[in-house]
Amino acid sequence: xxxxxxPVAPHGDDVNNPLGYAVTARDKSVxxxxxxxxxxxxxxxxxQPIMHAHAPYKVAFYEALVxxxxxxxxxxxxxxxxxxxxxxxxxxxxxxxxxEKGLRTxxxxxxxxxxxxxxxxxxxxxxxxxxxxxxxQRNVTVGERLILEITESSAMTVPELVIAFMNExxxxxxxxxxxxxxxxxxxxxxxxxxxxxxLKIDGQFIRGIAxxxxxxVLTSALKAIADQFDMLTVAEFVENREDAVFLAxxxxxxxxxYFFSAPTISPVWERNQKDERSA
Numbered sequence: 001x002x003x004x005x006x007p008v009a010p011h012g013d014d015v016n017n018p019l020g021y022a023v024t025a026r027d028k029s030v031x032x033x034x035x036x037x038x039x040x041x042x043x044x045x046x047x048q049p050i051m052h053a054h055a056p057y058k059v060a061f062y063e064a065l066v067x068x069x070x071x072x073x074x075x076x077x078x079x080x081x082x083x084x085x086x087x088x089x090x091x092x093x094x095x096x097x098x099x100e101k102g103l104r105t106x107x108x109x110x111x112x113x114x115x116x117x118x119x120x121x122x123x124x125x126x127x128x129x130x131x132x133x134x135x136x137q138r139n140v141t142v143g144e145r146l147i148l149e150i151t152e153s154s155a156m157t158v159p160e161l162v163i164a165f166m167n168e169x170x171x172x173x174x175x176x177x178x179x180x181x182x183x184x185x186x187x188x189x190x191x192x193x194x195x196x197x198x199l200k201i202d203g204q205f206i207r208g209i210a211x212x213x214x215x216x217v218l219t220s221a222l223k224a225i226a227d228q229f230d231m232l233t234v235a236e237f238v239e240n241r242e243d244a245v246f247l248a249x250x251x252x253x254x255x256x257x258y259f260f261s262a263p264t265i266s267p268v269w270e271r272n273q274k275d276e277r278s279a
Contacts, residue, residue: 030084033076037068038090043097044069045105046077046263050115050234050256053248060254061113061147064102065263066094075265078117086119086154095122096131103135106142109269115147115177115198120154123165136172143173147198151179159190166195177234182222191229199226201252203237210246223251 037043044067049059068076085091095118102116122128136143148169155162155178166176177198178191182205201222209215219235226233235247238257247255 030081031088031090033070034068034081034085034090034094037070037076038093038097042069043067043094043101044075044265045098045101046075046265047114047267048256048263049261050254051260053235053244053252053255056244056248056255056260061115062267063115063149063256063263064098064105064117066098066117067263067265077263087121091119092122092125092128095119096125096128099128099131099135103131103142103146106145107135107139110141112269113145113147115149117149117151117179120150120158120162123158123161132169136174146173147175147177149177149179149200152181152183155194156190159194163190163193163195170195170197178231180236182218188225191225196229196231198234199229199231200234200236200256203257206235206237206243206247206257207239208243210240210242216246216250219247219252220250 045064046067047062047064050061050063052058052060066078066082068081070076082091082094085094099116099118102114106112106114118128136146150162170176175197176195177200178194178196179200180202181199183202199222201219205215205219205222207215209219223233232253233251234254234256235252236256238244238247238255238259240259244255244259
């Protein structure tokens with residue numbers, strides 16, 4: 001008698017596939033958590049400074065990172081939910097809220113330069129585009145102080161759309177950063193066409209670089225690519241002084257990581273305002 005294979009449920013929900021079931025259950029749980037947080041407006045931005053490599057006491061700009069809070073008040077970083085929602089409607093809404101909050105911060109802080117993360121999928125999302133254009137129109141200085149960060153993997157999903165969008169928005173003074181560079185599979189033909197202003201080198205090449213000859217060679221090669229295309233370089237996940245010194249000597253322009261500061265929902269400008277009010 002022939003063995004008859006029972007059909008496998010879609011998305012790995014087969015009871016005989018516990019790993020697939022567990023992954024699907026986790027993803028559903030994450031989606032539900034994000035949906036509740038969005039409905040209850042439990043979305044925050046945490047700010048992390050990006051420092052000048054050769055003047056590590058001086059901030060070049062800040063990155064705004066999305067955070068959620070749950071019913072207990074726990075702050076949930078983006079890494080715990082972003083991959084599950086990035087291709088969904090929730091991902092588009094999250095991008096909209098992050099942009100809205102970031103633009104309000106820029107409007108309130110005239111000396112601030114801020115990078116805000118986005119997915120290339122949001123370029124065609126009406127609410128996100130409307131938010132961006134309204135924010136640029138309301139305050140004439142916002143454009144030159146706004147940096148939009150697009151991950152390498154996201155940019156490569158619709159490269160032609162990203163290129164056209166960047167050409168339009170760069171004319172309004174906005175800069176663009178290619179995030180997590182080296183983690184994906186960028187076509188060098190598209191890299192030439194993109195005209196990113198900033199290249200952020202993925203942290204996997206940066207952690208422990210002072211003691212890792214392989215990462216030293218790879219980071220040096222990535223820096224050479226950035227130099228060729230006139231892009232400012234940012235090293236991500238700088239976690240100790242030895243790595244920071246090595247990267248500065250290598251010629252990296254800016255450094256970001258816990259060695260300088262963790263992301264915080266209480267940035268220095270808000271703390272200063274509180275001190276002024278209490279004085």
